Amino acid sequence: MLIRFWGTRGSLPVAATASIVQEKVAGALLAASGRSFADLDEARAFTRNELDFATGGTFGGATTCVEIAAGDPDAGDPYILCDMGSGLRSFGLDAMRRCAAGHARVYHFFMSHLHWDHIMGFPFFVPAFDPNAHIVIHSGHEDAETALRRQQEEISFPVAFDWLRAKIEFRTLKPGEVYQIGAVQVEVMEQHHSHSSFGYRFTDADGKIAVFSTDSEHKMEKMHGEADVEAFFGNADLVICDTMYSLADSVSMKEDWGHSSNVVAIDLCHGARAKRLALFHHEPVYSDADIARMHAESIRYEELTREHAPLEVLCAYDGLEVVL
DSSP: OEEEEEEOBOSSOOOOOHHHHHHHHHHHHHHHTTOOOSSHHHHHHHHHHHSOHHHHOOOOOOBOEEEEEOSOGGGTOOEEEEOOSTTHHHHHHHHHHHHHTTOOOEEEEEESOOOGGGTTTGGGOGGGGOTTOEEEEEESOTTHHHHHHHTTSTTTOSSOGGGOOSEEEEEEOOTTOEEEETTEEEEEEEEOSTTOEEEEEEEETTOOEEEEEOSOOOOGGGGGGOHHHHHHHTTOSEEEEEOOBOHHHHTTTTTTSSOOBHHHHHHHHHHHTOSEEEEESBOTTOOHHHHHHHHHHHHHHHHHHOOSSOOEEEEOOTTOEEEO
16 A cells, blocks of 8 residues: 655645745755755755754645555556645646546545535546546535535636546545445544534555545543543554644644644554554644644654554655555
8 A cells, every 4th residue: 555645734725935935945055064965866965864854854734635556557446535725736747647647537536524725635636637537526515516616606616526537435424434445445433623524544455544534623621531432543554644733732822622642642543553654634824844743742642652563753745645
């Protein structure tokens, strides 16, 4: 199973401004300390190997979209996606390239919920205009079709939903059921969020498990009631978890906003004996340095609270690929 992250921000897409880029360039020049490079390849190697990620790279600014690649695309296994944030546009362009090379033109989407940052990429999803494409949208919400049609009404968008050429169908899923989609089994869990949200557990034929759980609030004072979440995360090879806020923010001014913290995610994954955690749904006002700082703090917290096998803590960024 291969996990590709196409969008990792929450609430709002963000783009680097000129001043942010200038700060990164200044930081890189300072780190180079007068060093000269023979060519671009040497300069790129310096950027990759010697700069910290917040200076030499970026966590990105696209909202949530994650690809779960499993099975054999040459044998007709479909694309599997979680959410349709603004990162979906980049996935769609890449998918068309892969389809031209023979990948099946079948797309299965699993929606956490229907807030705008999680569906805003669909009007720009190029395969939706492909008459040979088949798109299946899975959701725990019975009003998923209403939400997607509404954002393409004339007052909001110039291209109507009915102008899309692909075959599009909607399926409502129920927690407690197991669904077979291509090479993976999919389980569903309802979560605490405005208008509700749903997490998904994907298990491939080799027993590898990836969990996608975003836009879910877990409160520190109610962790004793999270046994169902720990069971859903149980022994996962990767848990992609909403860690939008620091613990201080999540228990103070942003309580009841429907999101969780890095500390709570680590506690849940420790209880679940999960192997890896990907911090996800990054706060749009956080800079790359802020996110990198939270990542470092998360790694330290995991070390201090570890009671069993280590939990590897990753920090998701646009373009990250994780092989399970």
